[in-house]
Each structure stands twice: as structure tokens, then as C-alpha cells.
Amino acid sequence: MLDKATNCDVLIIGSGMAGSMLGAILARGGAKVVLVDGVTHPRFAVGESTIPHFLVRLQMLAARYKVPEITTLESIDRVDKEIGTTFGIKRHFAFVSHREGEEPDPRETILAGVPKALYKATHIFRQDSDSYMFHVAIKYGCVPRQNWRVADIDLRDDGVTVTGQNGEVIEARYVVDGSGFRSPIADKLDLRDDPCRFKTSTRSLFTHMVDVPPFDHMVDWPKEQRPPLRWHDGTLHHTFDRGFFWIIPFDNRKKSTNPLCSVGLVLDTRVHPKPADMTPEEEFFSFVDKFPAVKRHFRGARRVREWVSTGRVQYSSKKTVGRRWCLMSHAAGFIDPLFSRGMSNTVEVIDAVAWRILESLKDDDFSEERYEYVERLQQGLLSYNDDLCNTSLLAFPHFKLWDAIFRVWGFSSNYGAMRLSRAQLHYNLNGDDQVYRDLEKAPNTGFWWPDEPETKAMWDAMVETVEKFEVGEVSADDAAERILRMVLDSDLPPAAFGYKDPSNHNLHPTTMDLARFMTWAIKDGPPAARELAAGTVEAMGRAALRRKKIG
Structure with missing residues (x-):
């Protein structure tokens, strides 16, 4: 295998979810891929909570690149069948x-959920999910190198040479660094911003625990003041002045065989500096x-494992792509666990970079200009997430x-996921890759609803208002x-989902609420909502007719 791995088309550094998923896609597309990792x-690993953007992107990747195993992570039913019963709901x-x-x-x-008819989402047990994707990548032809650490990288116009600490030399036509903060390429090219450009400044303590009971048992509230779902059924945050706890249970369903709970504490360094005289566990408690x-x-x-205690978790890069190389997602930068944007951003970047690499290999053209959109995407994803956090x-x-901010994020994120779902439905009907490429033409690259100007203006005004509050x-x-006035005055936030009712903090639409929204959007909604809803219903109708004809 050493001889076969000496020369390859693409070398991927890091075999976590990002590297393995990209490796499977590239290998399925005919590329010779070597996948290396230091462990x-x-x-x-943490990063266990899913969001609709992530789930829809999994469907898109699986369909676009013909790797159906990717959709396993989308559904708790598929997880049980293909991976095991260690995931939560x-x-x-x-x-x-x-x-x-x-x-x-x-x-x-605040509780925000989605109808069960749309998603059967999971709390991803990363130990098992990442191992699963790693073996999917091997199945499609990736050559693995575990316990393989990079010693040096030589990036040239005509190729890339990567030397391992074991002395092995791998020649590649392109290299993707998906290793995270300790990126060999970022170190080699001195790409990290110093200081980091982001406004968010947080640090974190985290571990896995057992014997974390449902929070539902911890408060004695009347039934009418409780949310429509158990707190234990999802990702719970205990928020306080410049900080929050996260609680992500894996034992919150009958089929689960995993007693663990992911637990973390995030603190704003501007208010909560790291103490010098406390252990991480002492500080947590x-x-x-x-x-x-x-x-x-x-x-x-x-x-059940040692605490991880970080310094500031934010880092940024001057650039994320170059001739024959790319820093992918967490190698490019990171913001914060809040809102679970990490995995969503990762799969969006995978989608943007994968087809470009396959075309570069075919054309033997690895010019930086080809990857300009990937650069804008990664920097935009990080910037908008920075504002949000x-x-x-x-x-x-x-x-x-806080409630007003959540409403702006919530409705814009709802529409953004719907935009992706509509594109996926149309691709399933005609198999035309152009529907995916057209998604890249939106003006506000990296924003979750990037082609709707009113929402973008509302977002900018919200950020400016909060920053004025910060300085008094x-x-x-x-x-x-x-x-809140912007939300109430705009025609875009769906009343059927609860955004127009300031007293309603349980933004959990039922299937009937979803039907009401679609009816409103098509008949009386503003143009952007009408276009999304009508396009979605049309595609769903055509798909149903096709199934009927086939049946």
C-alpha cells in the first residue's frame, strides 16, 4: 500500500467527519485519494447537535455525488440500522x-422545533459517526493512513509533496487540510490572523457525563407554562450573563443504548477570564x-472522561484557498458551539469544494481563481456566525x-433551509447539477438566506442595534x-410559526401549522416567501405524479 499511496490525486489531512465525507465523495468521483490522520x-469529538441546514445538505451531497451512505446521518431510523443505537434524538x-x-x-x-414529518434528527455520537464515515471513505477507495503525522509540506505550482514524521513521502496534485485548529498548511503559510478578526471571544470546558437526568424533572412549573416537548428531547442550553451550558443527551429515547450526555460550559472571556487556581471541574461546578x-x-x-478546558476558541485565517490547496471548514476558522453551525458549515463547504476539485483534476487546472467562491463562502459563513453568537x-x-434576536435568526433560518429543500426536490426530478450551481449565485454568500435583501437588511440593522447597546x-x-418591531412590521416572518406573537416563546410548528404557512405563503405571502413555497409545492406535486406513474 505504501507504493500505491506514494502518488495520488488528492491528499486529505484529517479523517474526521469532514475529511472522510469529502474523501468518499472524491473517490466515488474517480479520484485517487489518500486520507491521513495523526490519531x-x-x-x-464534540459538535453533536444537528440543525435543518445540515440535514438538508446531507441529502444534497448524497444525491449530487452518488454517495447514499451520507444520508445515514440524517435520520435516527437510518442510524439505528447502519451504525447503531448510540445516537440521541x-x-x-x-x-x-x-x-x-x-x-x-x-x-x-425559548423552544424551537420542527414538525416530525420533516425531520427525524439526531444528536450525533461523533465517536461512531466519524468512524462510520471513515470506513465509507475506505469503501469507495480512499487509502487510509492513521497515526500518520505531517512533518512538512511543500506547495508548488506543479504539485504538492507531504512528508510524514515516519519518513513517507506522498505526492499529490491537490491537498485539502481538514485537520482543524492545528492546521499544517496554516502553520506552513502563516495564515492565522493575529489577533483573530472575530468579535466573539469565548472559551469552553466540556466532557461526557453519565447520570444527567432530564431537566423536565428539575422545575415544578404548571403544565400551561411548560413547552410542548420535553426539554430532554433536544439540545438544551442554560443561558446566563455572557455564558451558557449545553446539554446534549444520547439516552433520550427508548432504543438508545448509550448512557452518555455531552456537557459543556461556554464563557465570554471579556467577562469571565480563565482562573489560574482552579481545575476545569472545579470551575465548571x-x-x-x-x-x-x-x-x-x-x-x-x-x-466519564477528562475535562477539556480551552483558551479562546475563535481563530481566523487571512485566506483559506490557494493554488493546489484548501483549508476546509474548521481548519479555516471557528466561532462557537452556540447554534450548532459547525457541521452545517462543514457540509456546505464540502459541497462547494468537491465538484471544483473533480473538475480541476479533469482539466489539470488548479488555479486559485477556480476556488474564489469557496474563499468567499468560508469567510462569509464565519462572519455571519460571528455576528449571531x-x-x-x-x-x-x-x-x-435575546428573544428578539432569536426570532430574526429563526425565521431567516427556516426560509434558508426551505430554499435548499426546494433545490433538492428539483434535482431529484431532473438530475440537473445546474440547480446546485445556481445556489452559489446569491449575493450574500455565507448567509443562511443569501438571496433575500429585506432579511439581510433586517439582520444588519439587528447587529448594529445590539452593538449600540453594547457601548451604551x-x-x-x-x-x-x-x-422586535422589525419582525412585527415585516411581511416575511411566518405568523403560523409563532414569530408574530411576542408572548409565544415555543416556536414549534405542527404539521397543520406548516400547511397553514404554505397556504398563506402561496396565496398572500410576500414575493420571496411565495416563490419558495410555490416552487416547493410544484416540485412535490411533480414528484408525487412521477411515483404514481412508476407505481
Whole structure:
């Protein structure tokens, strides 16, 4: 295998979910791929919560590149069949606001879910998901190198030479670095911004625990003040002044055989600097003890692995693509676990870079210009996520402001996922790859609804308002009122999903609510909503007719 692996078309550094998924796609497309990694599978990783953008992108990747195994991660039913019963279910994003020494107020909670008819999403147990994708990549022809560490990289106009610490030399026509923060290419080319360009400044402590009970048992709230779903059915965040806990259970369904729960604490470094005289566990529980309901939630919980305690988690790069190389997703930069954008951004970048690499191999043209969109995409994804996380952290102590921000993110994200679903439906009908390429033509690259100007203007105004609040130019209440007023005055946020009702913090539409939304959008909605809804219904109708004819 050493002789066969000496020369390849593409060398991918990092065999996590990103590297393995890209490797499977490229190998399926006919490329000779070597997949190297400094450690082995299975291994611990965080980034376990899914969002609709991620799930739809999995469908797109599987269909576009003919790798059906990718859709396994989309559905809890497929996971059970193909991987195992170690994953949890993900039916919602939920947030409970806390103040030191006080019980949480049931009126200061947010739960956002989707109808079960649309998604059967998972809490991804990364140890098993990443190992699964790694072996899918091998199945399609990738040559693996585990425990293989990069010693040196020589990037030339005519090719790439990568030398391992074991002395092996691999010659490649193109190299993708999907290794994360410790990127060999970023180090070689001195690509990291110093200081990092992002506004968000957080650090994190995290581990896996057992004996973390459902939060539903920790609060004695009347039925009418409880959300329509169990807190334990999804990704729960306990938010407080410039920080939050995450709780991602893998044991929240009957079929689960995994007792673990992913637990983390994220802290704004501008308010919560790292202490010099506490262990990570001591610091974690010092914050747990500040909030009575959180303290009950972790009473009796035990870690099963050592804590990871980071410095600032944000990092950025001056550029992410060059001639014959690409920093992919987490090698390019990172913002924060909040909103679970990491895996979603990763699969979007995979989609953008994969077909370009396959065409470069065919044409023997690896010019940087070919990858200009990938550069704009990665920087845009990071910038918009930076605005989202930074404004949210600033708003956490002020529920009205935080709730208003969440509504802007929520409805724009709903439409963004719908835009992708419509494209996928049309591809399934005609198999024309142009429908995917047309998605790249939107003006606001990296924004989740990139081709709708009113939403983009609302987003920019929201960010500006929160930053004025940060420096004291407006109060939290005034900032909240300005942002909420934009939501209420706009025709775009769907009333059927609850966005127009300031007293409703359970944004969990039923299947009937979804039908009401589609009817409204097609008959009375603004042009952007009408176009998305009508295009989706048309594609669904054509697909149903096709199935009927085939049947």
C-alpha cells in the first residue's frame, strides 16, 4: 500500500467527519485519494447537535455525488440500522434563562422545533459517526493512513509533496487540510490572523457525563407554562450573563443504548477570564452552583472522561484557498458551539469544494481563481456566525433582547433551509447539477438566506442595534423593541410559526401549522416567501405524479 499511496490525486489531512465525507465523495468521483490522520478511529469529538441546514445538505451531497451512505446521518431510523443505537434524538433547540441565586422564570424560555414529518434528527455520537464515515471513505477507495503525522509540506505550482514524521513521502496534485485548529498548511503559510478578526471571544470546558437526568424533572412549573416537548428531547442550553451550558443527551429515547450526555460550559472571556487556581471541574461546578435549577440538574452527574478546558476558541485565517490547496471548514476558522453551525458549515463547504476539485483534476487546472467562491463562502459563513453568537451572548442577560434576536435568526433560518429543500426536490426530478450551481449565485454568500435583501437588511440593522447597546448608546429594552418591531412590521416572518406573537416563546410548528404557512405563503405571502413555497409545492406535486406513474 505504501507504493500505491506514494502518488495520488488528492491528499486529505484529517479523517474526521469532514475529511472522510469529502474523501468518499472524491473517490466515488474517480479520484485517487489518500486520507491521513495523526490519531485513530474511534475517537472523542464534540459538535453533536444537528440543525435543518445540515440535514438538508446531507441529502444534497448524497444525491449530487452518488454517495447514499451520507444520508445515514440524517435520520435516527437510518442510524439505528447502519451504525447503531448510540445516537440521541434532536427534536428542538431550547434555552432556559438563569440569574444567579434565582429560580428560572418559565416565561423566559425559548423552544424551537420542527414538525416530525420533516425531520427525524439526531444528536450525533461523533465517536461512531466519524468512524462510520471513515470506513465509507475506505469503501469507495480512499487509502487510509492513521497515526500518520505531517512533518512538512511543500506547495508548488506543479504539485504538492507531504512528508510524514515516519519518513513517507506522498505526492499529490491537490491537498485539502481538514485537520482543524492545528492546521499544517496554516502553520506552513502563516495564515492565522493575529489577533483573530472575530468579535466573539469565548472559551469552553466540556466532557461526557453519565447520570444527567432530564431537566423536565428539575422545575415544578404548571403544565400551561411548560413547552410542548420535553426539554430532554433536544439540545438544551442554560443561558446566563455572557455564558451558557449545553446539554446534549444520547439516552433520550427508548432504543438508545448509550448512557452518555455531552456537557459543556461556554464563557465570554471579556467577562469571565480563565482562573489560574482552579481545575476545569472545579470551575465548571462553581458556575453550576450559581444557579439553583442548574445545580439540581447536575446533582449526581459524573464525568466519564477528562475535562477539556480551552483558551479562546475563535481563530481566523487571512485566506483559506490557494493554488493546489484548501483549508476546509474548521481548519479555516471557528466561532462557537452556540447554534450548532459547525457541521452545517462543514457540509456546505464540502459541497462547494468537491465538484471544483473533480473538475480541476479533469482539466489539470488548479488555479486559485477556480476556488474564489469557496474563499468567499468560508469567510462569509464565519462572519455571519460571528455576528449571531456575539449578539446572542451580549443579549443573554436581557430576555426580551435575546428573544428578539432569536426570532430574526429563526425565521431567516427556516426560509434558508426551505430554499435548499426546494433545490433538492428539483434535482431529484431532473438530475440537473445546474440547480446546485445556481445556489452559489446569491449575493450574500455565507448567509443562511443569501438571496433575500429585506432579511439581510433586517439582520444588519439587528447587529448594529445590539452593538449600540453594547457601548451604551441604547438600553436593552430599546434595542429589543427596535428589533422586535422589525419582525412585527415585516411581511416575511411566518405568523403560523409563532414569530408574530411576542408572548409565544415555543416556536414549534405542527404539521397543520406548516400547511397553514404554505397556504398563506402561496396565496398572500410576500414575493420571496411565495416563490419558495410555490416552487416547493410544484416540485412535490411533480414528484408525487412521477411515483404514481412508476407505481
